Amino acid sequence: MSNSMDFLLWVKGPAFEIALFIFVAGIVIRVLEILLLGRKTDLSEARSSEIMGAIRTILNRSIPEPGLLKKAPFTIVVGYLWHLGWFISFLLFIPHIEVIKSLTGISWPGLPNQFVDAAAVIAMVSLLAMLIYRFNHPVLRFISTREDYLVWLVTFLPLLSGYFAFHHTFEPYALLLGLHILSVELFLVVFPFTKLMHAITVFMARWYNGAMLGRKQPDHTEVQS
Amino acid sequence: MFTQDSLGKILKNHGVSRRGFIKFCSTLTSMLALHPGMAAKVAESLEKVQRPSVIWLHFQECTGCTESLTRSHAPTIESLIFDYISLDYHETLFAAAGDAAEKAMHEAMQANKGKYLLVVEGSIPLDNPGYSTVAGHSNLEVLQKTAKDAAAVIAVGSCASFGGLPNADPNPTGAVSVSDIIKDKPVINISGCPPIPVVITGVLAHFLTFGVLPELDNLGRPKTFYANTIHDRCYRRPFYDKGLFAETFDDEGAKKGWCLYRLGCKGPTTYNACATVKWNDNTSWPVEAGHGCLGCSEPRFWDAGGFYKALSIPDSDVRNMAGYAAAAGLAAGAIAGYANNNKKQQMIKKHDAISVDDWDEES
Numbered sequence: 001m002s003n004s005m006d007f008l009l010w011v012k013g014p015a016f017e018i019a020l021f022i023f024v025a026g027i028v029i030r031v032l033e034i035l036l037l038g039r040k041t042d043l044s045e046a047r048s049s050e051i052m053g054a055i056r057t058i059l060n061r062s063i064p065e066p067g068l069l070k071k072a073p074f075t076i077v078v079g080y081l082w083h084l085g086w087f088i089s090f091l092l093f094i095p096h097i098e099v100i101k102s103l104t105g106i107s108w109p110g111l112p113n114q115f116v117d118a119a120a121v122i123a124m125v126s127l128l129a130m131l132i133y134r135f136n137h138p139v140l141r142f143i144s145t146r147e148d149y150l151v152w153l154v155t156f157l158p159l160l161s162g163y164f165a166f167h168h169t170f171e172p173y174a175l176l177l178g179l180h181i182l183s184v185e186l187f188l189v190v191f192p193f194t195k196l197m198h199a200i201t202v203f204m205a206r207w208y209n210g211a212m213l214g215r216k217q218p219d220h221t222e223v224q225s
Numbered sequence: 226m227f228t229q230d231s232l233g234k235i236l237k238n239h240g241v242s243r244r245g246f247i248k249f250c251s252t253l254t255s256m257l258a259l260h261p262g263m264a265a266k267v268a269e270s271l272e273k274v275q276r277p278s279v280i281w282l283h284f285q286e287c288t289g290c291t292e293s294l295t296r297s298h299a300p301t302i303e304s305l306i307f308d309y310i311s312l313d314y315h316e317t318l319f320a321a322a323g324d325a326a327e328k329a330m331h332e333a334m335q336a337n338k339g340k341y342l343l344v345v346e347g348s349i350p351l352d353n354p355g356y357s358t359v360a361g362h363s364n365l366e367v368l369q370k371t372a373k374d375a376a377a378v379i380a381v382g383s384c385a386s387f388g389g390l391p392n393a394d395p396n397p398t399g400a401v402s403v404s405d406i407i408k409d410k411p412v413i414n415i416s417g418c419p420p421i422p423v424v425i426t427g428v429l430a431h432f433l434t435f436g437v438l439p440e441l442d443n444l445g446r447p448k449t450f451y452a453n454t455i456h457d458r459c460y461r462r463p464f465y466d467k468g469l470f471a472e473t474f475d476d477e478g479a480k481k482g483w484c485l486y487r488l489g490c491k492g493p494t495t496y497n498a499c500a501t502v503k504w505n506d507n508t509s510w511p512v513e514a515g516h517g518c519l520g521c522s523e524p525r526f527w528d529a530g531g532f533y534k535a536l537s538i539p540d541s542d543v544r545n546m547a548g549y550a551a552a553a554g555l556a557a558g559a560i561a562g563y564a565n566n567n568k569k570q571q572m573i574k575k576h577d578a579i580s581v582d583d584w585d586e587e588s
Contacts, residue, residue, distance in 0.1 A: 003443075003444060003524050005494070005523050005524045005525050005526075005529070006524065006525065008494065008529075009525060009528065009529060009530070009540065012530060012538075012539050012540045013530075013539070013540040013541050014541070016539040016540075016541065016543065017539075017541050017543065017546045020539075020543055020546055020547055020550060021546055021549070021550040021553075022550075023550070024547050024550035024551050024554060025550040025551070025553045025554035025557065026554070027554065028550070028551055028553075028554025028555055028557075028558050029554045029557050029558040029561060030558075031558070032554070032555065032558025032559065032561070032562055033558055033561050033562055033565060035562075036558070036559070036561075036562025036563075036565065036566065037562070037565060037566070037569070038566075094468055094470060094486065094487070095486065095535065095536065095537035096537065098486075098487060098535040098537050098538055099535075099537050099538055099539070102534070102535075102538040102539065102543070103539075103543055103544065103547070109468075110468050111468060112466065112467045112468040113465070113466045113467075113468065114466070168454070168457065171442075172443065172494075172496070173454055173456075173493055173494050174494045174523070177493070177494065177536070177537075
């Protein structure tokens with residue numbers, strides 16, 4: 001690789017293919033493993049719709065439980081800020097939408113750059129704050145594993161390199177863009193085999209719990225699930 | 226062939242006024258990003274300087290760089306300056322042919338040993354010397370011989386600078402750039418397909434004025450002209466920042482002059498002066514004409530994933546790759562699932578049933 005353009009072409013070509021292969025195959029393997037473990041058939045008569053219960057739980061659990069904000073304000077506030085900042089900078093930046101469109105054929109309108117820029121800063125500051133919190137909280141620090149720090153790093157790097165690339169912090173730009181894409185590839189490779197999988201399994205878990213509760217729930221009764 | 230008249234005298238004889246000359250020097254000074262006070266120094270130096278001998282070689286190329294230089298600026302003062310360097314050998318512009326041409330080149334090389342500038346247009350094939358020859362001599366041989374006594378080598382165009390089109394995948398001739406071969410001389414890359422004429426004359430003028438070549442970037446290009454990306458200097462940049470993009474070449478966005486990123490503009494990765502210097506005597510440039518930047522002044526721009534694909538999009542057929550990955554994942558997941566279930570069954574089998582009696586025994 002003689003120059004930054006060669007590097008960029010490598011990360012956009014062969015490296016992306018490798019990362020995408022591991023990402024897609026990894027997710028399919030893990031999801032399939034979970035599904036194939038199976039559950040015992042519930043022989044009781046269903047009182048209510050499983051599907052409705054599942055959807056309700058998926059939505060409900062995105063909202064913090066009453067009282068939790070008082071108990072763990074940092075986790076709730078920073079957790080929300082981080083996820084929102086990340087979603088905005090990942091999903092609403094036009095060059096990212098172009099990538100998603102090229103992969104899936106689906107596209108949507110993006111945001112002006114200033115908003116995306118601000119969202120990325122919010123996401124990065126939140127991540128840093130969470131790392132400091134993790135270090136300083138005795139219990140959190142005790143239960144933290146190497147995987148937790150790895151996950152933090154591979155999540156933080158795409159944001160940081162993307163921020164640098166967007167602001168042309170270093171020259172040449174092709175190198176910065178290449179590093180950004182490479183950091184995303186690292187994220188993709190690590191994703192299926194770490195806690196990052198929660199982005200997918202969270203919905204499976206909520207679906208399962210929600211369906212189970214929905215089945216037991218008497219008709220036409222709103223029960224907090 | 227070799228006149229000893231100074232450039233100032235030659236220009237005067239050709240009816241270029243003092244005012245016109247100073248104006249040119251001021252423009253040049255600002256383009257070279259020198260202090261405005263340097264204009265007088267530039268004028269003084271250029272006026273006194275004798276025409277340096279320039280030998281211009283053509284290798285694997287389309288002569289577009291020469292075309293760009295000779296046509297687009299004629300008859301401005303830049304081309305006059307260029308005419309009045311002593312262009313002692315140029316296969317396209319030369320009236321002489323055959324032995325006479327070769328003789329002229331050798332005379333110029335002898336007379337200006339160690340002082341002449343060598344300009345190279347085109348890439349050099351290394352796979353087989355027969356792919357490109359001039360008068361029976363391979364490009365490699367001609368380059369090595371001519372560069373030996375040159376003061377500096379100027380690689381004009383992306384072929385000479387980085388290999389260009391001949392070097393594009395699969396590079397059938399084994400084409401390489403000038404700097405891949407010449408290691409013991411200063412090599413300056415004036416990339417572009419073709420390069421902006423005033424960039425070529427600007428580099429020559431810098432050499433005439435100061436006797437040294439300008440400061441170069443990491444790809445050997447003069448920083449004066451290649452320090453900024455097209456994207457950073459583009460007049461459409463505000464639309465990029467606002468998130469306003471043309472989706473096709475004839476939609477409302479295109480008509481309103483919105484950003485061409487989604488149509489494949491390579492402006493963000495391309496370092497060149499098109500957005501500020503423009504083309505055809507400052508008339509327009511590709512993005513102003515409604516087409517995205519191709520990135521022609523960057524290495525391997527022919528292989529950079531397609532001119533009409535947005536810069537962020539992966540180059541390869543990722544959809545197919547995702548399909549294979551999903552298939553592989555399904556197969557591996559099914560095997561893993563089967564193994565897990567087996568394990569589960571075995572554990573169930575191994576599990577001894579206990580009863581209240583067992584508990585009694587233990588207690």
